Amino acid sequence: MNDERTTMKLKFRTVWISDVHLGTRGCKDEYLLDFLNHMHCERLYLVGDIIDFWKLKNGFYWPKRHNDIVRKVMAMAAAGTEVIYIPGNHDELFRGYIGTVFNGITLQETAIHATANGEQYLVVHGDEFDGVVCTSRWLAVLGSEAYDFLIEVNRWFNFGRRILGFPYWSMSAYIKHKVKNAVNFIFDFERALLHAAEEQQLAGVICGHIHHAAIHDNERGIRYCNTGDWVESCTALVESAAGTLSIIRWVEDSARLLEDPLLETCPDHGRLASAN
């Protein structure tokens, strides 16, 4: 990293992050800290599952960098960024403190965010829309590489089965079935959240929870935004000064963004990256 990169800051009107899972080994703390150090925003929404109290219960894991992240957010609040923390299911402990302000961070159950161009969005973590617990939803975030890997595992697995005299068992068919369930789950989740936004006559909804970043509109023009996560994809939802919403994938986009931080040149919505 050169000096220019370390001092450059991206400027946003609003930033939303969720599903950081501090207190777990899965948290991509280095990337998150890098993102926080390279951006400035007027308002920061922490959209739930920031600290993973479920994991902390089963053994304390809290490296220095997780402290650095908490301190960084507090420093941002002290420097004038409005920080709103909407607890999720992994940090539902904080739901007992809704309405309080802690070190400049306001705890809220949900929020209504008004963009620069006056559109109103419901901001919510999303676990309350789960309905049925779907154990295979993590499969939805599997990329094709992971899929190829499983195919390879399947080959060796069945090689072993054949030696032991067992019949062939298709892991890929099993995975495909599970992925289909996961895709259905995401679809139902989106529909439930869009319905909530529509009922409140809002422009859309901004949520987290399922670790799957997205921006798209339904057939009636109601927008669904998911901030993604900092366990797998390292994504944030951002609003430019003009009110444009986009998704940043920090690992892929950071170098290019820091080279040319003029967000107004970005497409209307969707990914910031031109490649996708």
Ligand SMILES: [Mn+2]
């Ligand atoms: Mn969650």
